[in-house]
Amino acid sequence: MKKVGLIVNPIAGMGGKVGLKGTDGQAILAEAKRMGAEQVSPQRTVKALERLIPLKNAIELITYPQEMGEEVANQCGFNPKVIGSITQGMTSSDDTKQACKDLLKMKIDLLLFAGGDGTARDIYNSIGNEIVVLGIPTGVKMHSSVFAYNPLRAGDLAMIYLQGKVKELKEAEVMDVDEEAFRNGFVSAKLYGYLRVPFGRRYTQGLKAGSPPTEKYSQEAIAQKIIDDMENDCFYIIGPGTTTRTIMEKLNLDFTLLGVDLLYRKKLIEEDLNEKKLMEHIKGKKAKLVITPIGGQGFLFGRGNQQLSPNVIKEVGKDNIIVIATSHKINSLNGHPFLIDSGDTELDRLLGGYVIVITGYQESVVYRVIS
């Protein structure tokens, strides 16, 4: 019998309705409640769980007490195994982390969690890459791509994953913005890491005639293309992400998944550079910048790669920015343009328009960019 863990962050999403940009921290929660915010996370979780009802007798659902999972599980007619303890109405990020640790010990096959970016971060910090997870989107901030498109899809994807119909996994970004800064009108999203989620390609795209290449295969084709085209007297700045990581793997170089690395003649110059160090290396030299859109919303700059500051971008020059992405990643944006928020409005405007994105060894697409 498959074991499914369920963690509901009951307060996720409460800040949204009352215009607060997130619900991290007790003070903000109190503020949200004072402004009349109601819980939204449990109802949205129910939508996802309902999709799993056909598997009710085929899975063992393990969850935390009361509003952290027990209640919604009961509401959907499951007979959950309840572990741990909480203080009702007073749950916090510590409870999520503790629930992760407890569930990890139970050797679950899939962890379903409901929340937003903050919850995804807590999950990532507690379990890393150890179990397959899937996010039910119920929060305010949704920069991470560990979440299904909506609760229904989360339920459906979980269903087919548990039935063994989806075997492929993908590494999805865990991102979060600093809420305090965000509330003050300043966005700084950070890429925290990657969680393993079921790859719902077949499922989300419907039945297809052919068998499209896997995400990994596409990434390798793109990486090979970048490597084969590398010029000798040119620095290559490799931005964060799993698509860009494949370049480093193919070159057998050390890399930082979340950071920015610098290459010259296919050799690593330095790992994990900040803006200042980057500038020291490339100032006045020829450099190309290889980036991939980050997060579920398709940001090219300004989320998860702040090291690539306006200064760095200007030094490299618009024509030396190489954008790479698998077709699946682009299609998952549902036609929404890439976004840029470099922090420099003039630069954002300059980078807007259309960009060529390398999507395979012989293939690229022209895609729109807006700021």
Add this chain to the structure above:
Amino acid sequence: MFEKGGTKMSRKNKVRNFHQAKWDEPVIFELSNKGERGILFPEIEKEIEMDIGDGISNLPKNMVRKQPPNLPELSQMQVLKHYLRLSQQTLGADLNVDIGQGTCTMKYSPKINEKLATSSKFTELHPSQDETTVQGILEIIYKLDLFLREISGLDKFTFQPSGGSQAIFAIASIVHAHHEASGESEKRDEIITTMFSHPSDAAAPIVKGYKIINIYPNEDGLPAVEALEKAVSNRTAGLLITNPEDTGIFNPKIREFTRIVHEVGGVCGYDQANANGILGITRAKEAGFDLCFFNLHKTFSSPHGCGGPAAGALGVTEEFIKYLPTPLVEFDESKYFFNYDVPRSIGKVRAFYGVVPAILKAYSWIMSLGSKGLREVSEVAVLNNNYLLKKVLELRGASAPYAEGRHRIEQVRYSWDELYKETGVTTEDITCRMVDFGFHMWSSHHPFIVPQPFTLEPTESYSKAEIDEYIAGLKKVVEEAYENPEIVKTAPHRSVVHKIDVDSLDDPTRWAITWRAYLKKSKK
């Protein structure tokens, strides 16, 4: 789970109480019975053997099989029953309202044309016959060329490609030959296409060795002129584009597209595989194209896909005739003949000179309609499509992304995303349920950038009553999706096979397209 008896179809109730035959028929190899025969040949008579030998020993040694082929062994009657049963288990184009196969142009192919193509006058021709003995069919090939020149405005057609994708490959080869002539073929290694053009417009040039730049649509569903400007350069070999695209939206800036590509020295190829909405209305020439092709098996009736052999009619302007595959069929005012003297020809893309039955059927179809008739075909196809569009948009949860409020040409790519979000029912579920009411399903809506895509193309063939029947079926399924989604999600209930696990279709270790592969993979 569904109404067992159902109510009879009538003027008021347009939903058919359909049930597919189910014969539970094994694969023919499993029916094989050792030694069973369809035909028993008599022993060869001595006299005959003396005259012409035993018929085998005078064959070249390397052509004689050492072992007989491993074919199923069945009597005639068993074979007949087997295939009749299988035919009853399909929803063929002649049985159902086949408008759910958008992009395929499932029009009615008049049977008279089939009759012509199966007449012995025609079937007993051999492609190796001397041209003086096949003047009739050469005349037909030549005249169809003249018709298509008129329809496209271009200057010469070949019918050698045996399908649209092969015509695209031929176009890519001609583009290559053209740039080779000016010594630029190495530098010009990029072909530009659009996301909503047919996927073969990207795939076939890749086979030729080209790199592909694919333009994404904007909010209005069209590729932007600025996006094309971003894509073109001195590396551009050519443009390969469909218009109207698979969304049914016509790109009104097409003339500007060809201009921009010409300006950088590229060649423009028009994928007119499906020209069903524009016959006699707009032409490749006026849009600025150098090359184009039509699928005779779509626009020009001679049935589509598995319903009949394909033919890609490839046309070029004067400048590109010298690259066409050989032989060209020409006329010297006294006789029709094969012209092999095309020194810059890209060579053959197929044996002989094309799929002749498809050519004959298309010729006959055009002759029966005349130029006014062709235009009417398009006008009715467009009218049917926009009637259907209006009706579909009245259904809850349906939308037609892009170009809101505007008319479409011959087809529409709809979206069931709203319905999906509200009910969890997907496009795939809907198409499976439509089978329960006797409508063939279709699942190809590449690229999958429209969420829950659904492509309908009613062509000119279907009457208002039939379109209304289709809509009534769709309406019923939509109602079910909101009231009783399970019935839709578990469909089909009245088909040969109920729910199958389609996952294996994506898994090369589990699929087998030959009996031998099946035996191997299933370790039997």
